[in-house]
Amino acid sequence: MSTSKYTMPKGSLISFMSNKVKTHGGINFAQGIPGFNPPERLLKHLEAIAHQEIHQYAPGIGDLKLRKLILNHYREQQFTDEQLLILQGATEALSLVVQYLKNTINESFAAMAFDPVYESYRHLPRIMNIPFHAYANSQFDAKHLRQFIKKHKVRIMFVNSPGNPFGAVFTEQEMNEMREICESENVYMIIDAVYRDLYYETPPYYPIDQLSPQVFYINSFSKMLSVTGWRIGYLVAHEKHTPGLRDIHDYIGLCTNAPLQHALASYLEQENYGAAYVQWLRETLQSSYKRMEQSLQPLGFSIPQANGGYYVWTKLPRNADGFRFAMDLYDDVGVAVIPGMHFSEKGQNYVRFNIARPEKELLEGISKIEEFFTKREL
Incomplete structure (x- = not known):
C-alpha cells in the first residue's frame, strides 16, 4: 500500500x-466512549418522563433536584448551593473556567498540565491564545514543579486523577503539595475528576475540603454512568468566583438538557446515586x-x-x-x-x-x- x-x-x-x-x-x-449501555433503570426513568412538561429551558444553574443530590453526595465537603453549576459536560466546565480566568488575570500567563496531556488541556489554552506547557517530569517533585511554574509564569494548572491517557492517580500527599504550591504561587488548580469513581484499587483523593479560591473542581456523569452523549457535568468553585462564572455561562452555555437532567435526578434519587x-x-x-x-x-x-x-x-x-x-x-x-x-x-x-x-x-x-x-x- x-x-x-x-x-x-x-x-x-x-x-x-x-x-x-x-x-x-x-x-x-x-x-474514549464506553461500549456499555447506561443503567437500565436510568433509561426507564428517561422513558417515563417523555410526556411530562419538561422540554423547555432548564434553570441556568441546573435542575434543582439534581443540584440537591449532588450537594448531598458531597456533604462531607460541605459545598454550598452558591458554589455549584451544572453544565454541558466537563468540557464546558473546563472552557468556562479557562475563559473566566483569562478575563480575571490581568497579566500575561501560561497554563500547564502533566504529561501525557489530555487534549482539552492543551487546546483550550491554544484557542484562547494562552501559552501552554506540558510538565514531563517522570517522578513527582514539588520543588521542581514550583520552579517550572515560576519559569513559565504558570497561572493555570490542569490536574486529572485518574488520568487520561495514562490512568495514574496522584497520592494524597502529592495533591496537597500541589494545592499548597498553587496557593503560595497564585496558581489556579483545575481538578478534572471525571474518572473519580472508576479507580481500580484505592479511591483517589482531592484537596476540596473547605474549597480554596485557588481550586476549581469538575466532574461529570458521562463516564460514571456510560452516558457520554448526555453531556451533563458540573463545576464547584469558591463563592468569590460564582458571579463571573455564571455571567459567562448565561451567554455561552445557558443551560443543560432539561429532560436528561430530570431523568438523571430521578434515577440518582432512587438508586443510591448509581x-x-x-x-x-x-x-x-x-x-x-x-x-x-x-x-x-x-x-x-x-x-x-x-x-x-x-x-x-x-x-x-x-x-x-x-x-x-x-x-x-x-x-x-x-x-x-x-x-x-x-x-x-x-x-x-x-x-x-x-x-x-x-x-x-x-x-x-x-x-x-x-x-x-x-x-x-x-
Whole structure:
C-alpha cells in the first residue's frame, strides 16, 4: 500500500481514528466512549418522563433536584448551593473556567498540565491564545514543579486523577503539595475528576475540603454512568468566583438538557446515586485492564501501571512509531487505537487503548492484535 497513508491528518487524531471505525467498521479502542449501555433503570426513568412538561429551558444553574443530590453526595465537603453549576459536560466546565480566568488575570500567563496531556488541556489554552506547557517530569517533585511554574509564569494548572491517557492517580500527599504550591504561587488548580469513581484499587483523593479560591473542581456523569452523549457535568468553585462564572455561562452555555437532567435526578434519587452500576463498571474496567496488560506484555509492550480510568497507555515494542503502528493495525486487522503523539511530544513510541468495551469486543480486539503480530515485525 502507498506510504501516503502515513501522511499526518489535520485536527484530532482521536476523531481521525474513531471515524475510521464509524465509516468502515472494526474494533474501536480509539475514542474514549464506553461500549456499555447506561443503567437500565436510568433509561426507564428517561422513558417515563417523555410526556411530562419538561422540554423547555432548564434553570441556568441546573435542575434543582439534581443540584440537591449532588450537594448531598458531597456533604462531607460541605459545598454550598452558591458554589455549584451544572453544565454541558466537563468540557464546558473546563472552557468556562479557562475563559473566566483569562478575563480575571490581568497579566500575561501560561497554563500547564502533566504529561501525557489530555487534549482539552492543551487546546483550550491554544484557542484562547494562552501559552501552554506540558510538565514531563517522570517522578513527582514539588520543588521542581514550583520552579517550572515560576519559569513559565504558570497561572493555570490542569490536574486529572485518574488520568487520561495514562490512568495514574496522584497520592494524597502529592495533591496537597500541589494545592499548597498553587496557593503560595497564585496558581489556579483545575481538578478534572471525571474518572473519580472508576479507580481500580484505592479511591483517589482531592484537596476540596473547605474549597480554596485557588481550586476549581469538575466532574461529570458521562463516564460514571456510560452516558457520554448526555453531556451533563458540573463545576464547584469558591463563592468569590460564582458571579463571573455564571455571567459567562448565561451567554455561552445557558443551560443543560432539561429532560436528561430530570431523568438523571430521578434515577440518582432512587438508586443510591448509581452505586450498584458504578461498582459493576469499576470491576469490569479493572478486569479489562488486567486482561489487556497480560495480553500485550508478551508481545513486547511496556506498560506503566495505571490505577483507574478507561485506558491502557503503553510503549510499543522496539520503540516503534505510534502513528505508523496505528495506521497499520487498522488497515491490517481493523483495530483502531490512538497514537501517543496526540498526547505528548515524548509519546512518539506510545499508543492508547480504550478498554471500556464489552468483554466479547475486548477479546476479539486482543485476538486481532495478536494476529497482527504474527504477520508483522515492528
